[in-house]
Amino acid sequence: MNELMPVLVVVFVAALAVLSVMQLALAFGAPWGSLAWGGQHRVLPGRLRVGSGVAPVLYVAFAAVVLDRAGWIDVVAEPVARVGTWVVFGFAALSVIPNALSRSRPERYVGTSVALLLAVTSLVVALGGATT
Structure with a gap:
């Protein structure tokens, strides 16, 4: 599994980068609301736009922690x-639940898949530690 760790770290960070772009687009009014926040809005209302604007900050912190644990940065x-x-x-694993239960089919399929991907890749890094 250790030889797969670098690939999984890249997949984890790439998934967060894509999520960040999506969340920022939602924050600026992109009509992709069916993919986030319960999928009930085509264009997010103000309070959810703020949440989408803050989410990438959290994703950067997640990436930094995982990259540090993998030994890529310090x-x-x-x-x-x-x-x-x-x-x-834990955050990624728990996020599977609301995504899987969403009334929005796009959020259910895409969001659940991405949440599972983030959970599995972060679990492998958590278990494995540094790759260098």
């Missing part, structure tokens, strides 16, 4: 990266 102490990666995994 921005936080090792115990913080170790615990932080488990927090990221």
Whole structure:
């Protein structure tokens, strides 16, 4: 599994990058609301736009923690990266539930798939630690 770790780290960060672009587009009024926040709005209302604008900040923190735990960067102490990666995994794993239960078919299929991808890749990093 250790030889797969670099690929999984790249997949994790790439998925967060795509989510960040999507969330920023939603924050600026893109008509992709069926993919996020319960899928009930074509264009998000103000309060959800704020949430979409904040989400990429959280995604950057998630990426930094996982990249640190994988040994690719060194921005936080090792115990913080170790615990932080488990927090990221927990967040991703828990996000599977609302995505899977969404009334919006696009959010159910796409959101659940992405959440599972993030959960699995962060779990592997949490279990495996540094790749370098």
